[in-house]
Amino acid sequence: MTWTPKGKHLIAGEWIGGGASFASDPASGPSHRFASGSAELVDRAANAAEDAFWDYAATSRADRATFLEAIADEIEARAEAITAIGTQETGLPEARLQGERGRTTGQLRLFADHIRQGDYLDRRHDAAMPDRQPLPRPDLRMIQRPIGPVAVFGASNFPLAFSTAGGDTASALAAGCPVVIKGHPAHPGTGEIVAEAIDAAIRRTGMPAGVFSFIHGDRHEVGQALVEHPAIKAVGFTGSLRGGRALYDLCAARPEPIPFYGELGSINPCFVLPEALAARGAEIAKGWTASLTMGAGQFCTNPGLLVLRSENADAFAQAAGAALTDASEQVMLTGGIADAYRDGAARIADRASPILETETEGRNARPAIYRTTAEDFIADETLGEEVFGPLGLIVTTRSDDEMLDLARSLQGQLTATLQMDGRDTPLAARLMPILERKAGRILANGWPTGVEVADAMVHGGPYPASTNFGATSVGTLAIRRFLRPVSFQNMPDALLPEDLRD
Structure with missing residues (x-):
């Protein structure tokens, strides 16, 4: 399938261009021009989403499930074209894009199955007790209801699974919430073709046109207008600490915080x-170096910190460096990300001893490994800041107690991993209460890259890993972000939501 980007926004079923534009910066292949987003387009999309909410929130779970499956079908119908534009824009290999596309359609179908089952509604009923003394009890019924239009920001490192039709979009649509997407400028064509697939699914299933809009976003103005729009009731975001914190603060400063x-x-x-x-x-x-360099280290679960006792540390560091000595350059998602990686590596190099140092130019990256002590790591908080790319820091501890102190010093994390044998269980048991407070997912004898999309998955953690430690962006629990409980007291059956009626 040959596909050429329109270079336009999709606003409630209408492709809109004109005005200012920007050029894509692909890793290979031709560049294309795309219309730039604006506050006016955000207003139009958000208002359309609010108008669509009344009908969409009232759709049956079965109809929404059919809609999600139709999106998955339409994405698969464009599989070759999605892979082609995605590899050009991001530099990711075809196999990675194909696997990520499967994950994206799998998430959509998982949420379709999940809402058909209905357990997520958490329905509760306290029957009336008219004869209870000293006061009667009313009839009370509770259910989870959709909150309203949701804004989603496409991620740079996952052009499919965390972007236009990714987990945030899938869970919001499953909940009954319209979605307005700010596409990521690193892969605008990929975002547009997936938006085209969603639009086709909307038409195929007869959903309201305003249930989905896609706005190309090369300007901060678009993101700010989106999170500040009064019709938007929640935001899903995957990205940098600096950018995310700025948007978080805007959400909190609204007249109606969201x-x-x-x-x-x-x-x-x-x-x-x-x-x-x-x-x-x-x-x-x-195993560590393989996980560290997977996808040029551009995973949010990249294991950038490895902690071990100083005994045998020299041999470990030598083995890790040897495993990567001949590592080839990898293309990074954007030139800006490559520059930031080199800046981060330079920051670590000023504070730690090199095990493996490399140099690259342009959009490429090679792995690097450094080493420091627990004492220096705890004393210098900049050593604990993320370097987005294939960089690892080995930290040595002189005792079990110092390892525990280091664990306590960590900020919030998405994951924490234990590499252990049976006789390590007593030390692991001492670490576990600390790691439970630090991370959303704890692994034993595995590596954190690779996030299973399943009911029991948690992809989130204490700040700064995420801004809401009680939520996950992966797995079926993600739907709870876009629902709120509503209780109905002595309500006639005809006025109750269909899923609460006798």
Whole structure:
């Protein structure tokens, strides 16, 4: 399938161009021009979403499930074209884009199944007790209801699974909430073709046109207008700590504050416990470096920090460096991300000892590994800041107690990993209460890259990993971000939501 971008926004079923524009910066292939978003377009899209909400929120779970499955079908119908434009814009290999497309359609179908089952509604009923003394009890019924239009920001590092039809969009639409997308300028064509697929699904299933809009976003003005629009009732965001925090503050400063579900930054610490280190240090080093460099290190779950006892640390560091000595350059998602990676590596290099240092230019990156002590890490908070890319920092501890102190010093994380053998269990048991407070997902003898889309998955954590520690952006629990409980007292059956009626 040959596909050429329109270079336009999709606003409630209408493709709109004109005005200012920007050029894409693909890793390969031709550049295209795309219309720039504006506050006026945001207003039009948000108002259309508010108008659509009344009908869309009232649709049946079965109809919304059919809609989600239609989106998945329409994405798959454009599979070759999506892969082609996605690889050109991002530099990601075809296999990665194909796998990510499967994850995207899988999420949509997972939420379709989830809402058909209905458990997410958390329906509760306290029957009336008219004869209770000293006062009667009314009839009370409770259910989760959609909150209203949701704004979603496309992510730079996942052009499909965390962008136009990604998990935020899928869960919001499943909940009954219209969505307005701010596309990421790193992959505008990929965002546009997926928006085209959603538009086709809307027409195919007869959903209100305003249930979805897509605005190309190369300007901060678009994001600010979106989170400040009074029709928007929640925001889903995956991106930098600086950008996310700015949007979070705007949401909190609104006359009507709204929840901002932001995934912002994580170094995903891995603790290699002494018995595991002694028994299989070289194997662990190989696994760590493979996870560290996967996708040029551009995963939010990239294991950038590895903590171990100083015994056998030299051998581990040597094995890790050797595993990456001949690592080839990898293309990063944008030139700006590549520049930021080099800046981050330079910051770490000023504070830690090199195990493996590399140089690159332009949009490429090579891995780097540095080493420091727990004492220096705890004393210098900049060592705990995320470097987005294939950079790892090894931190050595002199004792179990110092390892515990380091764990306590960490900020919030998406993940924490234990590499352990059976005889490490006592130390692992001491770490677990700390790690439970620090991370949303804790792994044993695995690596955090690769987030399973499933009911029990949590992809979130204490700040700054995310802005709401009680939420997840992956898995079926993600739908709860866009619902709120409503209680009905002594309500006639005819006036209740259909899912609450006897």
